[in-house]
């Protein structure tokens with residue numbers, strides 16, 4: 001070994017020693033400590049107090065270890081505290097947990113992405129929290145919660161459409177969100193039951209500048225004469241129209257209908273993950289082996305199977321390999337099914353068809369962007385979506401100060417429970 005190399009090895013060893021034992025100051029502290037301990041022992045032996053002191057110290061040690069132990073047991077058994085549950089199951093490093101089982105992302109034709117940044121999202125959150133607090137429908141069970149309300153508001157406010165169309169209104173919460181983003185622009189809302197019907201039972205929202213194709217006037221999105229609706233609203237440029245789908249229909253079917261009509265900006269509320277949900281979604285369509293984070297193995301002894309079965313124990317929407325894979329190892333869509341219309345229809349498709357669907361989607365996509373969850377589960381206490389299949393949140397775990405500054409601590413925990421990867425698609429202009 002050359003002298004230089006030897007020197008480097010020795011100095012590296014010295015550095016390792018220092019980092020294990022602390023710096024020089026700490027070493028001297030240790031030395032002082034030892035000499036103090038020795039002196040104290042000598043003194044106690046001389047005065048005859050050594051044994052009573054030792055018994056006292058032992059007693060103190062025993063009681064304090066019992067207290068610490070009982071605290072730990074309380075934490076572990078407290079299933080209502082999600083963080084304790086996460087730790088119990090060995091998920092201490094929450095940040096790195098996000099996306100650990102893959103986050104498939106549809107490829108756009110030219111690799112373009114959205115213009116907004118995480119800083120814009122944070123600024124948006126600060127603005128939106130007080131707006132959300134004034135929502136007329138406080139309990140929107142079966143409708144959108146906070147994450148997607150924010151996503152829809154943010155995307156709409158950013159794109160500034162001249163006309164907004166929504167399919168699936170329920171009590172009207174999403175109509176209200178669209179209205180907050182664009183106070184003066186018209187809305188067209190399609191829903192089999194008119195939101196005014198819900199007013200009889202409790203809070204609902206009916207908008208004054210909205211054309212409702214609802215109740216007896218209901219027409220499905222795919223059957224509307226969009227040419228005449230656009231004419232009526234004086235819309236000549238279809239790239240100024242934003243469509244919001246929350247109607248639980250096959251998203252591939254909706255994409256084809258939107259393409260036919262010439263629309264270019266689409267938001268889908270429930271972009272369900274593979275193996276979950278009641279309709280075929282873009283997340284499912286783009287979950288392909290050739291996509292980063294995509295594809296699955298139905299092999300029971302695989303790492304994926306082991307991790308999934310562990311995670312299913314505490315993330316409500318997580319699916320294990322038995323749920324993910326149907327007979328014949330079919331995993332795409334939901335166990336090889338392309339679901340539609342709240343799962344009233346569930347057609348079995350081959351893997352070849354599934355690949356074809358994703359190739360078709362890629363061929364018309366300019367932008368694909370999934371809304372991240374607003375905040376990490378240690379902050380929101382949500383237990384439904386599995387972070388392992390989710391992009392990193394806007395406010396990451398551990399950033400309680402920021403979570404509080406944004407006003408998010410003022411919201412009830414339940415409003416964070418509905419995240420399903422809302423997605424924004426920009427479709428390329430089609431040749432007419």
Ligand SMILES: C[S@@+](CC[C@H](N)C(=O)[O-])C[C@H]1O[C@@H](n2cnc3c(N)ncnc32)[C@H](O)[C@@H]1O
Nearest residue numbers: 142143144167168169170173174190191246247
């Ligand atoms: C999940 S809810 C919508 C929630 C609403 N966007 C919100 O945030 O409060 C789904 C709605 O879609 C409606 N729906 C069912 N089939 C539909 C269709 N073919 N077109 C439009 N809406 C439909 C249902 O009646 C229901 O009101």
